[in-house]
Amino acid sequence: xxxxxxxxxxxxxxxxxxxxxxxxxxxxxxxxxxxxxxxxxxxxxxxxxxxxxxxxxxxxxxxxxxxxxxxxxxxxxxxxxxxxxxxxxxxxxxxxxxxxxxxxxxxxxxxxxxxxxxxxxxxxxxxxxxxxxxxxxxxxxxxxxxxxxxxxxxxxxxxxxxxxxxxxxxxxxxxxxxxxxxxxxxxxxxxxxxxxxxxxxxxxxxxxxxxxxxxxxxxxxxxxxxxxxxxxxxxxxxxxxxxxxxxxxxxxxxxxxxxxxxxxxxxxxxxxxxxxxxxxxxxxxxxxxxxxxxxxxxxxxxxxxxxxxxxxxxxxxxxxxxxxxxxxxxxxxxxxxxxxx
Amino acid sequence: xxxxxxxxxxxxxxxxxxxxxxxxxxxxxxxxxxxxxxxxxxxxxxxxxxxxxxxxxxxxxxxxxxxxxxxxxxxxxxxxxxxxxxxxxxxxxxxxxxxxxxxxxxxxxxxxxxxxxxxxxxxxxxxxxxxxxxxxxxxxxxxxxxxxxxxxxxxxxxxxxxxxxxxxxxxxxxxxxxxxxxxxxxxxxxxxxxxxxxxxxxxxxxxxxxxxxxxxxxxxxxxxxxxxxxxxxxxxxxxxxxxxxxxxxxxxxxxxxxxxxxxxxxxxxxxxxxxxxxxxxxxxxxxxxxxxxxxxxxxxxxxxxxxxxxxxxxxxxxxxxxxxxxxxxxxxxxxxxxxxxxxxxxxxxxxxxxxxxxxxxxxxxxxxxxxxxxxxxxxxxxxxxxxxxxxxxxxxxxxxxxxxxxxxxxxxxxxxxxxxxxxxxxxxxxxxxxxxxxxxxxxxxxxxxxxxxxxxxxxxxxxxxxxxxxxxxxxxxxxxxxxxxxxxxxxxxxxxxxxxxxxxxxxxxxxxxxxxxxxxxxxxxxxxxxxx
Amino acid sequence: xxxxxxxxxxxxxxxxxxxxxxxxxxxxxxxxxxxxxxxxxxxxxxxxxxxxxxxxxxxxxxxxxxxxxxxxxxx
Numbered sequence: 001x002x003x004x005x006x007x008x009x010x011x012x013x014x015x016x017x018x019x020x021x022x023x024x025x026x027x028x029x030x031x032x033x034x035x036x037x038x039x040x041x042x043x044x045x046x047x048x049x050x051x052x053x054x055x056x057x058x059x060x061x062x063x064x065x066x067x068x069x070x071x072x073x074x075x076x077x078x079x080x081x082x083x084x085x086x087x088x089x090x091x092x093x094x095x096x097x098x099x100x101x102x103x104x105x106x107x108x109x110x111x112x113x114x115x116x117x118x119x120x121x122x123x124x125x126x127x128x129x130x131x132x133x134x135x136x137x138x139x140x141x142x143x144x145x146x147x148x149x150x151x152x153x154x155x156x157x158x159x160x161x162x163x164x165x166x167x168x169x170x171x172x173x174x175x176x177x178x179x180x181x182x183x184x185x186x187x188x189x190x191x192x193x194x195x196x197x198x199x200x201x202x203x204x205x206x207x208x209x210x211x212x213x214x215x216x217x218x219x220x221x222x223x224x225x226x227x228x229x230x231x232x233x234x235x236x237x238x239x240x241x242x243x244x245x246x247x248x249x250x251x252x253x254x255x256x257x258x259x260x261x262x263x264x265x266x267x268x269x270x271x272x273x274x275x276x277x278x279x280x281x282x283x284x285x286x287x288x289x290x291x292x293x294x295x296x297x298x299x300x301x302x303x304x305x306x307x308x309x310x311x312x313x314x315x316x317x318x319x320x321x322x323x324x325x326x327x328x329x330x331x332x333x334x335x336x337x338x339x340x341x
Numbered sequence: 342x343x344x345x346x347x348x349x350x351x352x353x354x355x356x357x358x359x360x361x362x363x364x365x366x367x368x369x370x371x372x373x374x375x376x377x378x379x380x381x382x383x384x385x386x387x388x389x390x391x392x393x394x395x396x397x398x399x400x401x402x403x404x405x406x407x408x409x410x411x412x413x414x415x416x417x418x419x420x421x422x423x424x425x426x427x428x429x430x431x432x433x434x435x436x437x438x439x440x441x442x443x444x445x446x447x448x449x450x451x452x453x454x455x456x457x458x459x460x461x462x463x464x465x466x467x468x469x470x471x472x473x474x475x476x477x478x479x480x481x482x483x484x485x486x487x488x489x490x491x492x493x494x495x496x497x498x499x500x501x502x503x504x505x506x507x508x509x510x511x512x513x514x515x516x517x518x519x520x521x522x523x524x525x526x527x528x529x530x531x532x533x534x535x536x537x538x539x540x541x542x543x544x545x546x547x548x549x550x551x552x553x554x555x556x557x558x559x560x561x562x563x564x565x566x567x568x569x570x571x572x573x574x575x576x577x578x579x580x581x582x583x584x585x586x587x588x589x590x591x592x593x594x595x596x597x598x599x600x601x602x603x604x605x606x607x608x609x610x611x612x613x614x615x616x617x618x619x620x621x622x623x624x625x626x627x628x629x630x631x632x633x634x635x636x637x638x639x640x641x642x643x644x645x646x647x648x649x650x651x652x653x654x655x656x657x658x659x660x661x662x663x664x665x666x667x668x669x670x671x672x673x674x675x676x677x678x679x680x681x682x683x684x685x686x687x688x689x690x691x692x693x694x695x696x697x698x699x700x701x702x703x704x705x706x707x708x709x710x711x712x713x714x715x716x717x718x719x720x721x722x723x724x725x726x727x728x729x730x731x732x733x734x735x736x737x738x739x740x741x742x743x744x745x746x747x748x749x750x751x752x753x754x755x756x757x758x759x760x761x762x763x764x765x766x767x768x769x770x771x772x773x774x775x776x777x778x779x780x781x782x783x784x785x786x787x788x789x790x791x792x793x794x795x796x797x798x799x800x801x802x803x804x805x806x807x808x809x810x811x812x813x814x815x816x817x818x819x820x821x822x823x824x825x826x827x828x829x830x831x832x833x834x835x836x837x838x839x840x841x842x843x844x845x846x847x848x849x850x851x852x853x854x855x856x857x858x859x860x861x862x863x864x865x866x867x868x869x870x871x872x873x
Numbered sequence: 874x875x876x877x878x879x880x881x882x883x884x885x886x887x888x889x890x891x892x893x894x895x896x897x898x899x900x901x902x903x904x905x906x907x908x909x910x911x912x913x914x915x916x917x918x919x920x921x922x923x924x925x926x927x928x929x930x931x932x933x934x935x936x937x938x939x940x941x942x943x944x945x946x947x948x
Contacts, residue, residue, distance in 0.1 A: 010839075014843060014846070017843070017847070018847065018850065021847060021851065022854075025854070025855070156347060162854065163854070163859075163860060164860055166854055166855050166856075166857070166860065167860070169855050170803070170805045170806075507923075507924070507925030508925070509925065642903070657904055658927070659924075661904060662904070662907075662908070662924035662927050663924040665908040666908065666911050666922065666923065666927070671912055671915070674912050687909050687912070688905075688909075690908055690912065691904075691905045691908050691909065695905075727905065
């Protein structure tokens with residue numbers, strides 16, 4: 001009996017050492033990614049402390065600044081988005097987020113309702129979102145979807161990213177290598193802003209009604225977006241479909257989305273509509289990083305305008321004098337320092 | 342279910358757990374079920390072939406067993422009243438009766454194997470021949486997907502049948518137990534080919550859980566996976582490139598390709614065998630050795646005693662001896678001695694069957710002209726080796742070359758390696774023509790520079806991968822040399838201190854994880870950011 | 874017995890048949906030796922040695938070979 005116990009203890013000890021080394025190797029070999037970090041830092045927010053959740057792909061990632069919103073209006077928010085996020089990922093990510101937070105509002109960017117998501121070509125974008133997620137039934141659901149669409153992918157490589165990144169040992173410089181664990185706490189609250197700008201100009205007849213038929217929705221994308229909205233409704237959380245400034249937008253698409261929102265019983269806010277553009281007063285020469293994304297300055301302007309709108313429309317709270325939210329003031333200090341040129 | 346897949350690991354774990362939890366009386370039943378589950382994963386429609394062989398061999402063997410017992414009883418009764426001539430006649434008569442059962446069963450099973458394996462080849466070549474002579478006949482040239490392990494389980498069951506015929510042991514009465522022997526999942530994929538006298542007891546007895554056995558088994562599996570994923574699959578990249586573009590990669594590249602292919606093939610095959618052996622060991626069953634450091638062989642016959650040992654043994658016991666000891670070849674021997682003198686005459690009953698055996702080993706590998714060529718190549722080398730064995734020995738003595746020293750031993754090993762590598766060109770090249778072309782190119786366009794001037798980097802592996810290949814091959818070589826000098830690695834390892842053992846285990850596991858050739862060949866460093 | 878030893882020594886003068894009791898297992902005698910040996914033995918002793926008799930136990934030592942020969946002579 002004693003021998004058996006010793007053996008079991010030794011095996012368990014070995015497994016522990018192995019797991020530690022495995023995790024260490026994972027941290028050395030993973031590709032450090034801002035977006036995965038931000039998605040992961042979400043878990044650190046105190047339970048039920050976030051008032052607004054922003055979900056979607058890169059325009060919302062770059063364009064919305066929760067720190068600006070906080071400083072101006074006093075409500076808390078988090079941008080849980082990533083570049084070219086698949087609708088399936090947005091759904092899973094949202095469902096998971098709602099296990100940790102009970103927001104007053106969910107803002108969803110869903111321009112990708114028009115696009116077919118090519119799983120086989122978007123491994124990088126899929127992984128950057130999933131690498132930031134903890135293991136959960138939602139993550140497994142997304143992985144199942146991925147492996148169904150792209151037969152080269154395996155469940156294990158998503159659960160244990162080391163199995164995917166193991167070849168990166170070749171890129172490591174032994175002298176300088178250091179482990180890069182996922183970010184625990186973020187002062188940016190999910191906003192990965194971009195410096196630099198590409199001067200833009202509104203195309204002719206921007207957002208003018210035309211006879212051309214607008215592009216069709218992609219059925220798969222639409223399905224997931226409907227599920228996302230439905231999920232929020234079941235939890236009694238209002239949803240706002242948001243469209244952020246994009247030079248290649250069209251009146252037709254805008255109308256289609258508005259119709260869709262109406263069908264789904266949710267609000268729609270389009271930053272490229274004339275009345276909103278006038279209020280926003282963005283300067284295409286300096287506020288755009290490229291035709292579809294705001295840069296830092298643009299995101300500040302946009303967040304200021306959006307903050308006012310949201311506060312009024314949804315009666316969002318003001319926590320600026322509440323003790324539990326002191327950390328947000330400190331975070332804002334950090335943000336302010338970082339963004340100053 | 343590939344041996345290096347996660348499914349296999351899970352399957353083995355579940356199988357072992359259930360096996361050790363099963364009450365002792367029924368443990369063999371667990372194995373039996375596991376085997377069929379494993380085979381089912383390979384393709385349910387192939388089960389019919391396995392069943393056909395299992396049932397026919399079982400029945401044939403039981404029949405032979407019954408005949409043998411009856412004959413023993415009958416003969417014992419009349420033995421004393423018969424004279425020498427009558428005894429001989431009785432024996433001959435009985436042998437004829439046994440043959441009447443053995444031959445059809447043999448032919449049926451060999452027939453299945455041959456048709457599935459070779460009918461396409463034979464058919465298409467006959468058609469080409471007919472076309473050449475403008476004959477308007479078309480033979481069917483079907484191309485069959487071979488059932489998993491058919492070459493292996495067929496040979497294993499034929500050995501069993503012949504052993505029963507030879508009255509080596511009584512046939513197995515229980516059909517399910519017999520089916521277990523034929524379908525044992527670690528062996529069925531690529532051997533080793535087992536003998537009933539070795540395996541039966543091990544398979545049918547309730548093997549107990551032994552921590553040491555399981556530990557050793559798992560270590561062996563790990564080593565096998567290492568050989569396959571780190572060494573063989575890496576070497577494959579180079580080999581595939583060279584053999585796919587022989588016009589681009591001529592000269593020294595051919596030699597590189599042949600030698601690296603030797604490494605690949607050994608890593609892959611022996612790695613798979615190690616996984617099989619380790620898996621069986623976990624279950625308490627010791628399989629026969631299939632490899633004994635083949636590239637350290639000092640001669641071609643020595644090589645074939647170290648490479649795919651169970652196949653060689655099978656051919657020796659069931660083809661070579663029956664042929665060479667048959668009346669026909671005994672007569673050939675006597676005639677030969679009269680015609681060619683004592684020396685060659687004595688060798689004839691060895692030479693011809695040996696050539697036949699190696700020819701068969703060649704075509705056993707596959708139904709293509711290049712395997713026939715390979716068979717000829719091996720057969721010729723063996724025959725020449727036998728013929729010139731004595732004269733060469735005398736020559737060496739005359740030249741006063743020392744044969745007990747390291748330098749001679751090294752010479753023998755290198756010489757054997759070169760001959761083996763040349764043979765590998767024949768099997769790996771896309772066809773006989775290609776292998777001729779490549780060998781010529783190797784000789785004519787030899788440019789050793791490519792080894793130093795970065796020529797090796799054009800083959801699909803970058804510098805770091807080449808280093809991993811080289812170092813892991815050195816690890817393999819070191820282990821082989823240690824084993825050759827009689828050290829049993831796992832036992833020796835078990836005697837070392839805990840810290841050292843753990844370092845070795847962790848190093849092994851992490852080299853697998855980091856350096857294993859698996860996953861997508863995708864550069865995980867650049868995620869292309871496309872603004873949306 | 875002497876006949877047997879004479880045949881063996883003629884076949885493989887380099888092997889010590891008196892001492893070695895593991896001729897097959899140690900690899901001293903290989904399959905070629907066996908075949909030649911069987912030819913000689915069947916002629917000399919008028920017996921039929923079949924493939925099923927080629928097992929290590931029967932050829933590992935001179936004594937084992939003698940036993941085999943005797944057994945086959947009596948059958």
